[in-house]
Amino acid sequence: MESKRQQKFAGVIQEELAAIFQREGQAYLPNTLVTITRVRVSPDLAVAKVYLSFLNTNNTSLTVAEVNSHAGEIRYKLGSRIRHQARVVPTLTFFLDDTNVYVEHMDRIFDKISKERKESDQEEAD
Template sequence: MLQKELSEIFQREVREVVMGTMVTVTNVRISPDMGQAKVYLSIFPVEPKAEVFQSVKEHQVKIRHLLAQRVGKQLRVIPELAFYLDDSLDYLENIDRLLKQ
């Protein structure tokens, strides 16, 4: 549920934060006490990746607030969000590029 809601937030509500790039929530891991959520993001295109990721981290409070508005009725605790880059697609692309050579 958190992955779906965060994906919609990135697509619709925080366009200025992601600077027109496509941000995909690839995975969300939640601690057993629901206090922490590790959110893995994939950012495309690759070029402004560091800037977009930094912007997302700076707007973490705003994103958590938007998440709380969406799932506040279903969850008793809204977890603290920690964002991480998911570079598995970059790794696959690099492997594919190496195999084509």
């Protein structure tokens, strides 16, 4: 469980990274919309795991690798934005947030179950 301090710092990082990607994201990923879905910070606030979601991209794993290749530059920009709020700028590691994929998969399963249930109810009625 994250402490209030970790949660507050994660919120600051998420806000600032969102602004960075909104203003300068086209330099890293042209024609791709990046959403920061979640940020997890270590107890010492030195490491931040940033979970991303993408719109308008074909290969998400390649896109995450591209963002990770620019992690140092993004960290520098983050540091210039939060320098008065934090002593240490955390090391950033970017991950794919696959929550949407999981939700779509579960929706398909539920639709299939619902369809099978309707078919079995119709057969029993006949």
